Amino acid sequence: EVRGLSTQQQGSRILRVKVFAGIGLAKKDILGASDPYARVSLYDPINGELTSVQTKTIKKTLDPKWNEEFYFSVHPKQHRLLFEVFDENRLTRDDFLGQVDVPLQYFPTENPDLETPFAFRDFLLLPRSYKSRVKGHLRLKMTYLPNSNGEDDNTEESEESEPSWEILDQQDINVHQQQLPLLPSG
Amino acid sequence: PLSHTIHRTQPWFHGRISRKVAHSTIEKQGPVDGLFLLRDSQSNPKTFVLTLYCQQKIRHFQILPSEDNGQLVFSLDDGNTKFCDLIQLVEFYLLNRGILPCKLKHHCSQVSL
Numbered sequence: 001e002v003r004g005l006s007t008q009q010q011g012s013r014i015l016r017v018k019v020f021a022g023i024g025l026a027k028k029d030i031l032g033a034s035d036p037y038a039r040v041s042l043y044d045p046i047n048g049e050l051t052s053v054q055t056k057t058i059k060k061t062l063d064p065k066w067n068e069e070f071y072f073s074v075h076p077k078q079h080r081l082l083f084e085v086f087d088e089n090r091l092t093r094d095d096f097l098g099q100v101d102v103p104l105q106y107f108p109t110e111n112p113d114l115e116t117p118f119a120f121r122d123f124l125l126l127p128r129s130y131k132s133r134v135k136g137h138l139r140l141k142m143t144y145l146p147n148s149n150g151e152d153d154n155t156e157e158s159e160e161s162e163p164s165w166e167i168l169d170q171q172d173i174n175v176h177q178q179q180l181p182l183l184p185s186g
Numbered sequence: 187p188l189s190h191t192i193h194r195t196q197p198w199f200h201g202r203i204s205r206k207v208a209h210s211t212i213e214k215q216g217p218v219d220g221l222f223l224l225r226d227s228q229s230n231p232k233t234f235v236l237t238l239y240c241q242q243k244i245r246h247f248q249i250l251p252s253e254d255n256g257q258l259v260f261s262l263d264d265g266n267t268k269f270c271d272l273i274q275l276v277e278f279y280l281l282n283r284g285i286l287p288c289k290l291k292h293h294c295s296q297v298s299l
Contacts (some may be wrong), residue, residue, distance in 0.1 A: 007258035014281060048257060051274045053282075151240045 012074055014145040015104060019055055020120055022085055024136035025062045028095040034087035036064045036097060038138070041070050041082045050079070057088045062136070076105040076144075083138055085125060098125025098134035101157045103143070109144040190232075190251075193224065193272035198293035202226045204259050205246065208237040209295050212244050220291025224249070225274060234272060236262060236279075240287040247286070249275065 019038050028034055041052035051072065058064035072081075081102050087095040100123040122137040193199045200211065200223045204231045208225055215221060217246070221239040227248065232247040247262045259268040260275055263285045269275040 048270065049259075049268075050270050051268070051278050053278075053284075071278075073277045073281060 011077075012073050013076055013147070015072045015074045015076075015081075015107065016069065016110070016141075016143050017072065017081065018120070018141040018142065019066050019083070020139040021063065021065045022097070022125075022136060022138055023063055023069070023122065025064070025085065025087075025097050025125070026096065026133055026135040027062060028087045033060045033062050034095070034097065035059050035089075036061065036085055036087055038066060039084045039086065040070060041084070042074060042079055043082060044075075044079055071142045071145075074104055076107075079104055081142070083123075083140065084128075085138060096128065096132055096134070097130055098132070098136065098138070100125060100138050100140070104142075107144055109146055112146065138159060189271040191261075196224075196273065196276070197295065198223055198276060199272070200225045200294070202228065202297055204228055205235075205237075208235070209244055210245070212237060212239050215294050218244065219288050221294060222290045222292070223294040224276070234260070238286060238288075238290065243287075247285065272292075291293055 017040060017178040020038065022036055022038070025034060025036055035057050037057040038055045039052055040054075041049050043049045053070055055066040055068045058066065082105060083100040083102075085099070087097055090096065102123075120139050120141040122139050125134045125136050125138055127134050194201070200208070203211070203225050205228070208223060211223060212221055212246045221238050223237050223239065225235050227233040227235050230248070232251055236247040236249060238245050238247065249260050249262045251258055251260050252265060253259070254265075254268060256279060257270070259265075260272060262275070265299050267278070267284055269278065275291060278284070280284060281289070283289050
């Protein structure tokens with residue numbers, strides 16, 4: 001079974017992350033509501049942050065609707081995603097409104113044949129220290145794109161059985177010597 | 187640090203070539219939307235440039251390093267989207283348009299003169 005070795009970076013998958021909304025966020029400003037945005041960071045628990053991207057700021061609300069979508073090339077067993085919600089302030093430091101930290105290996109793979117394969121999930125926003133006062137949920141959807149060779153239609157099962165070659169690329173930066181992944185069309 | 191050199195072995199990294207050479211390299215291999223290369227900036231040491239062909243235009247995007255909680259990060263959109271190295275940056279913009287006119291698609295191969 002050598003599928004996935006040739007064109008893709010070994011063991012990497014494309015994760016589609018949709019940040020829908022914040023629900024019932026904590027009120028930080030005395031006057032008026034917050035101006036929330038979400039920061040999504042892909043990180044490796046050992047080597048630190050790899051990529052981080054920010055949604056737009058939605059003005060004056062505790063229930064922001066971002067509806068933004070990002071794609072990340074990830075190693076499902078190695079990487080994690082951290083979502084942090086902040087209240088944007090012009091003059092002072094942005095206020096922390098809560099975080100969600102998730103491992104990546106349990107998300108389903110999209111089935112292009114199904115219309116609504118998997119709905120969003122509301123994640124409880126958590127504090128990052130004893131000082132954080134947080135509240136509410138973050139509505140997210142995370143799914144893997146089918147493997148780019150286009151033939152691989154059995155999905156979650158193939159994720160769970162651990163192919164032996166996947167372990168190799170965790171050892172060093174050899175993974176970066178591979179060719180960049182070819183993108184699936186569309 | 188490693189993050190300043192890790193991209194050097196990548197086929198899309200063309201090193202210290204001028205803007206003019208970057209232009210002609212793209213022109214020779216174009217025109218395809220999403221054709222790109224990365225290079226060292228000649229005017230600004232430690233910064234990099236993404237040269238991208240899209241919609242009949244060649245554009246250059248500065249990639250600036252900065253410090254983020256003591257870690258070196260790279261960004262081409264004022265820190266809105268940050269990367270620990272240029273490989274992560276390229277991988278991201280192969281999948282996301284962000285502020286670019288189009289996603290990265292094909293890298294220019296390096297032509298030896």
